Amino acid sequence: xxxxxxxxxxxxxxxxxxxxxxxxxxxxxxxxxxxxxxxxxxxxxxxxxxxxxxxxxxxxxxxxxxxxxxxxxxxxxxxxxxxxxxxxxxxxxxxxxxxxxxxxxxxxxxxxxxxxxxxxxxxxxxxxxxxxxxxxxxxxxxxxxxxxxxxxxx
Numbered sequence: 630x631x632x633x634x635x636x637x638x639x640x641x642x643x644x645x646x647x648x649x650x651x652x653x654x655x656x657x658x659x660x661x662x663x664x665x666x667x668x669x670x671x672x673x674x675x676x677x678x679x680x681x682x683x684x685x686x687x688x689x690x691x692x693x694x695x696x697x698x699x700x701x702x703x704x705x706x707x708x709x710x711x712x713x714x715x716x717x718x719x720x721x722x723x724x725x726x727x728x729x730x731x732x733x734x735x736x737x738x739x740x741x742x743x744x745x746x747x748x749x750x751x752x753x754x755x756x757x758x759x760x761x762x763x764x765x766x767x768x769x770x771x772x773x774x775x776x777x778x779x780x781x782x783x
Contacts, residue, residue, distance in 0.1 A: 644675065644683040654692055664695055667706050671695070671713055687718075694721035702728065736773055743770070 639645070651658045665672045665682075671691035674682040684692075691713070698709035698721060712726060720726040743766055 642686055644685055645689065647674075647682045647684065650684045650689060650692065653689065654696060656692075656696065661692060664692065664706075668695060668710060668713070671718060690722060691718050694718045697721060704728070736770070736777065739773070740770065 639649075645653065647658050647661055650656075651661055654661075661672075665674065668691065671694075672684075672688050674684045674688050676682055694713060695706075695709055698704045698712060699706065704712070712728070713721065716726045
């Protein structure tokens with residue numbers, strides 16, 4: 630074969646090997662294999678007689694959705710799996726999927742907001758007053774964490 634041979638472009642409906650899928654998605658092959666074990670309902674490549682995986686277009690769509698949720702939205706694999714089961718791959722790919730407002734997500738947002746407010750606060754204020762305000766915020770966060778733990782325990 631000639632090294633100058635032009636690459637053949639596959640159609641959108643063609644099956645892809647794991648290497649081709651990884652190249653198209655910008656992922657490593659081991660990541661795709663791992664996601665295949667975690668998202669068994671969404672990613673089901675055809676396995677040839679020699680054991681090679683061939684990914685169908687719907688498998689690539691599912692992998693793109695997982696990649697969006699995990700890498701762009703910062704979700705865990707467990708959260709991404711639950712969202713895909715609840716809303717489906719097309720909703721994620723179209724951007725119509727809504728990320729739930731779980732207590733943990735609300736807590737993350739409030740901590741981020743508190744951190745940004747603290748950084749933006751003027752340094753010239755009374756140190757005791759700032760410490761007192763910080764203590765009140767920490768007590769509030771602890772109460773919210775305790776509430777989330779009780780909800781999960783129930």
